[in-house]
Amino acid sequence: MKQKQNARVISQREIAPQIFDMWIATDLCRQAKPGQFICIYPKNKSTLLPRPISICQTDSERGALRVVYRVAGQGTAEFSEYREGDSIAILGTLGNGFPIEEAKGKKVFLMGGGIGIPPMVELSRVLTESLGMAKEDVQIVVGYRDLETFLKEDLEKYGTVTIATEDGSVGTKGNVMDAIASNGLTADLIFSCGPMPMLRAIKRYGEEKGINAYLSLEEHMACGVGACLGCVVKTKEADHHSHVHNARICTDGPVFEAKEVDI
């Protein structure tokens, strides 16, 4: 069930320039599914709208939820100043999440680009820890700008990690598609999150190879719960809610099968 609550910050640190790693004490961690997100509300009354941020990891034993986000504007700049014990207004858990059952018995690519990498931590953790998949079957392919390879150690715990960097400082020079090609990697299923050009390339790749690909999309949101119709994506079929080929990313997504969406 969706809930808005005032939670407490457990810890926060900057893990790369402008990339912050925050753990929040909240029981929402127990209902969170990989690929879901939460909304965080700035306290500054001039920046009103909630900020949708993907869930990076959950720890049910500690009752904690982790977000890793980039400071992109005033709202996230405010969040980055929160310290242990500070209150934080959150709404969650939101969105559909990745269809993890589909990964059973398959070899799967988890592809993340930039600030699309954080949800791959929870996804890989659930695939290996909860579904018992072998690390070789969880092929994590992530793309960074440079040698600031945040979350690399976390990802290595739960899968086999291949890295691409734009400047070639770590791993393959180029993007995640270049990393797959140059390392000769293959998979039967793709779960992905990242910038739109990367998601378009993955959609094409999936079509060429005949592999099902799931894309986690983002868009400017207002409500986060499916009421305002601000965050829509063009869909191939008229969906059950809009009846006009406009699925709501916040509620019908953020994860869509690549062939369903026109991006």
Place this chain on the structure above:
Amino acid sequence: MNTRVTIAGVDFKNPVMTASGTFGSGMEYSEFVDLDKLGAVVTKGVANVPWPGNPTPRVAEVYGGMLNAIGLQNPGIDVFLERDIPFLKQYDTRIIVNVCGKTVEDYVDVVERLGEEPAVSMLEINVSCPNVKEGAIAFGQKADALYHITQEIKKHARQPIIMKLSPNVTDITEMARAAEAAGADALSLINTITGMKIDIHKRQFAIANKTGGMSGPAIKPIAVRMVYQTAQAVKIPIIGMGGIASAEDAIEFLLAGATAVSIGAMNFINPYTTEEVVEGIEDYMRRYGVEDVRELIGAVR
């Protein structure tokens, strides 16, 4: 203590409603709010056929508010009658349906279909959406056009009609008088104020439609002023809205002359706002010994 108000013969348990377009048909927010506690749910605008709306980005944040240009995306009246009305009927609240169209015939079509649905208490006619090119705003910015469409709709409507007015006019009282003269049963105001935001880093408009309607707490003083002016100009009841974030804000609108109020953009920021405003009005009445909420309507002149 009485919190009931009456608009055009329709009785509401309290003066708190939802603003069209911010609350869907209540489904999404029913997870947060007990819809039974609200005076009415005012639905997202519905047209005679499905409308796809505008390209994204459709929303952007601005200081103390937001811009939107959704473009009245809606599934059309058929789906609305099959899905949204039965959902709302489960609750003990009034249903007000917001109606949009591109031509007078479109509006009349929807109004006639809704006439067959007794669960719908009132119709709110959207002649003020700034984000669609045809229809809507074209009827809401010229007094003679507004008079004409109000008169036509009134001929076909079985329920009382509320004309929703645009603030994007030189003199809102001129529009209010035209609607009243044409037979409108009530007015609602204000719709969003046309605005613009430019992303200086990308050097492009923040909203694909270039302009968007501004809402949120930053527009409240403009809305209060327009409600006050309109209340002085017409005799029909007014539903006031524009940036209401709390019971204090809602009471301001009542004192300015509104019979009821709607909560819009604040639903996005605090999904419990509507219920909190209902409770807050009661607290205010207790604190100041107000026996009947109707004593507050237009009490500041």
